[in-house]
Amino acid sequence: MSNNKQKILISDSTLRDGNHAVLHQLTEQQIATYCTAANSAGVPIVEVGHGNGLGASSLQVGEAAVDDLTMLTIARKHLKNSRLGIHAIPGFATIERDLKPAINCGVDVFRIAAHCTEADITERHIRFCRMEGKIVFGVLMMSHMVEKEILADEARKMQNYGAEGIILMDSAGNYLPNDVKEKVSFLKENLKVSVGFHSHNNLGMGIANSVAAVEAGAAIIDGCARGFGAGAGNAQLEVLVAVLERMGYNLGIDLYKLLDASDLAERELMEKMPTVGSTSIVSGLSGVFSGYLKPVNRIAKEFDIDPRDLFFELGRQKVVAGQEDRIIEIAAELSNSGKN
Amino acid sequence: MNKYRVAILGSGNIGTDLLVKVQRSENLECVAFIGRSRGSRGMAKALELGVKLSDQSIEYVIDNASKIDLVFDATSAKDHMVHAPILKELGIRCIDLTPAKIGPMCVPLINTEECMDNMNINMVTCGGQASIPIAVALARTHKNIEYIEVVSSIASKSAGPATRSNLDEYIKTTERGVKHFSCAKKTKAILILNPAIPYIDMMTTILAKINEPNLELLKIELASLLERVQSYVPGYKLILGPLFENGRIVVILRVQGFGDYLPKYAGNLDIINCAAIAIAEEYAKAVKNE
Numbered sequence: 001m002s003n004n005k006q007k008i009l010i011s012d013s014t015l016r017d018g019n020h021a022v023l024h025q026l027t028e029q030q031i032a033t034y035c036t037a038a039n040s041a042g043v044p045i046v047e048v049g050h051g052n053g054l055g056a057s058s059l060q061v062g063e064a065a066v067d068d069l070t071m072l073t074i075a076r077k078h079l080k081n082s083r084l085g086i087h088a089i090p091g092f093a094t095i096e097r098d099l100k101p102a103i104n105c106g107v108d109v110f111r112i113a114a115h116c117t118e119a120d121i122t123e124r125h126i127r128f129c130r131m132e133g134k135i136v137f138g139v140l141m142m143s144h145m146v147e148k149e150i151l152a153d154e155a156r157k158m159q160n161y162g163a164e165g166i167i168l169m170d171s172a173g174n175y176l177p178n179d180v181k182e183k184v185s186f187l188k189e190n191l192k193v194s195v196g197f198h199s200h201n202n203l204g205m206g207i208a209n210s211v212a213a214v215e216a217g218a219a220i221i222d223g224c225a226r227g228f229g230a231g232a233g234n235a236q237l238e239v240l241v242a243v244l245e246r247m248g249y250n251l252g253i254d255l256y257k258l259l260d261a262s263d264l265a266e267r268e269l270m271e272k273m274p275t276v277g278s279t280s281i282v283s284g285l286s287g288v289f290s291g292y293l294k295p296v297n298r299i300a301k302e303f304d305i306d307p308r309d310l311f312f313e314l315g316r317q318k319v320v321a322g323q324e325d326r327i328i329e330i331a332a333e334l335s336n337s338g339k340n
Numbered sequence: 341m342n343k344y345r346v347a348i349l350g351s352g353n354i355g356t357d358l359l360v361k362v363q364r365s366e367n368l369e370c371v372a373f374i375g376r377s378r379g380s381r382g383m384a385k386a387l388e389l390g391v392k393l394s395d396q397s398i399e400y401v402i403d404n405a406s407k408i409d410l411v412f413d414a415t416s417a418k419d420h421m422v423h424a425p426i427l428k429e430l431g432i433r434c435i436d437l438t439p440a441k442i443g444p445m446c447v448p449l450i451n452t453e454e455c456m457d458n459m460n461i462n463m464v465t466c467g468g469q470a471s472i473p474i475a476v477a478l479a480r481t482h483k484n485i486e487y488i489e490v491v492s493s494i495a496s497k498s499a500g501p502a503t504r505s506n507l508d509e510y511i512k513t514t515e516r517g518v519k520h521f522s523c524a525k526k527t528k529a530i531l532i533l534n535p536a537i538p539y540i541d542m543m544t545t546i547l548a549k550i551n552e553p554n555l556e557l558l559k560i561e562l563a564s565l566l567e568r569v570q571s572y573v574p575g576y577k578l579i580l581g582p583l584f585e586n587g588r589i590v591v592i593l594r595v596q597g598f599g600d601y602l603p604k605y606a607g608n609l610d611i612i613n614c615a616a617i618a619i620a621e622e623y624a625k626a627v628k629n630e
Contacts (some may be wrong), residue, residue, distance in 0.1 A: 058530060060545070061485075091530060097512075118496060118504075121504050233393055299585075306467065318536035323493055325545035325592060326543070328436070329543075329579060
């Protein structure tokens with residue numbers, strides 16, 4: 001039986017998505033320590049950087065404590081066997097300023113991302129990284145917002161540019177397992193390259209959705225130690241690996257060492273463990289990018305409004321990742337309408 | 341009365357919208373609408389407006405140089421690199437709407453005078469036209485600005501193929517423009533495409549790090565600059581701010597277009613075209629007064 005199972009590639013987003021959970025304040029020491037642990041557990045890909053990827057440190061989405069190149073240089077030094085990955089969104093990251101230096105730093109895996117309907121903005125970036133001989137995945141963010149046919153069209157564009165895998169991100173933690181199955185299997189039928197899935201845990205579906213993705217044929221699955229990531233966090237990496245092994249997949253990861261890495265992550269990286277907090281549930285239901293949790297909470301307080309109302313209004317107005325300025329605008333509106 | 345004779349090079353969204361605006365002007369006359377193919381939507385629109393068409397690209401300008409006072413170049417940065425020296429040789433003024441940035445960057449009412457002396461000027465970017473007046477207000481009221489960031493979100497539908505494949509150039513040119521006009525130590529530009537329906541109006545947010553910000557002074561300066569920009573882009577509106585929030589100055593603008601060629605949400609196309617027309621009008625007036 002096990003011969004029929006697809007090979008699964010695990011990509012560890014702890015040091016990238018987790019940066020959202022600490023307002024992008026991961027330190028050099030923390031990056032070094034976790035990279036060492038993940039490397040020794042045999043994690044295939046370790047993604048590192050600002051929560052919104054290369055070139056994203058900004059007043060809009062938060063300034064990082066450590067600059068991109070320093071993060072990547074440290075990670076590279078401590079990842080002897082694991083591949084080093086980055087996330088990059090055109091519109092934030094550029095080839096000259098961000099991708100070229102990352103290549104020089106020794107990054108192996110380039111995950112070039114766009115909002116799920118905007119794949120064509122990734123063309124030059126995907127082609128460039130492929131020309132440089134790097135592993136390139138196309139990432140469709142906020143993929144809950146559109147139907148499977150549109151996702152397949154956008155994914156095919158990325159495939160044509162040279163992406164070797166297409167990862168659907170459930171950036172808002174809005175999917176239920178049936179949604180995952182429907183979309184992943186449709187992409188699988190319509191693409192030549194691998195399909196991947198990146199879950200968030202807003203509705204408590206982080207692991208269940210990852211399992212559904214694997215059952216539908218996904219071959220790249222993202223996870224984070226203890227679920228350390230934006231909003232309610234991601235699929236908890238060590239649980240994911242244990243569950244997939246229990247399902248009969250051989251991932252080539254040393255479970256004991258991965259559990260050690262997770263313990264270390266809990267101890268060394270986190271201010272507090274990710275939980276499915278009340279606001280995160282609303283964030284998932286309203287379909288708003290998980291990275292909005294911290295700014296929404298802060299701004300709701302400043303404007304003396306209910307963060308849940310703010311999330312639902314942001315969802316109604318269909319904001320995408322990177323539009324954090326709209327939080328203030330909508331908060332001001334809600335606050336004014338409350339006073340009238 | 342002789343109008344100032346302009347030719348529009350490039351028959352995409354920008355070029356076609358410019359054409360509609362030129363048609364409205366009392367001082368400008370479009371003597372040629374020039375593309376590469378007569379089959380484009382822009383060409384159909386120009387035909388409908390009764391404007392002279394050509395599919396000969398820059399060749400048409402070379403052959404008709406004596407009949408043209410000004411060329412709006414709405415092609416691409418790469419093409420403009422070819423067109424610029426030819427236009428210079430022919431002695432034809434050029435307003436460059438691509439991110440090629442060969443001539444000095446121009447924002448009307450901020451450096452119109454500098455532009456009068458140059459045969460080739462560059463209109464920066466849509467985000468640059470929207471944000472630079474605010475960056476100038478910051479610079480006029482504060483010394484030693486540490487950092488200015490400009491975030492623009494636009495409707496996916498308003499971003500044509502050239503915009504989509506030139507995000508890196510957009511970022512670089514916008515950052516340079518904001519830095520040039522504000523003298524901030526560091527600048528950053530971010531562009532977000534949002535596919536929401538109904539389509540979103542262009543929104544531009546200016547975020548800045550400034551020691552000892554003086555919001556009262558800034559408000560007064562902003563009000564006067566807003567009014568001046570609104571004189572050529574009526575849909576340019578302050579939505580929020582200036583606020584001091586979480587250690588940063590925040591100013592949020594929204595730009596609605598005239599709805600000339602593309603609907604009103606495409607404020608991004610409108611603002612750069614309105615700026616280009618405003619400068620062309622100045623050239624026309626200068627010639628008239630000679």
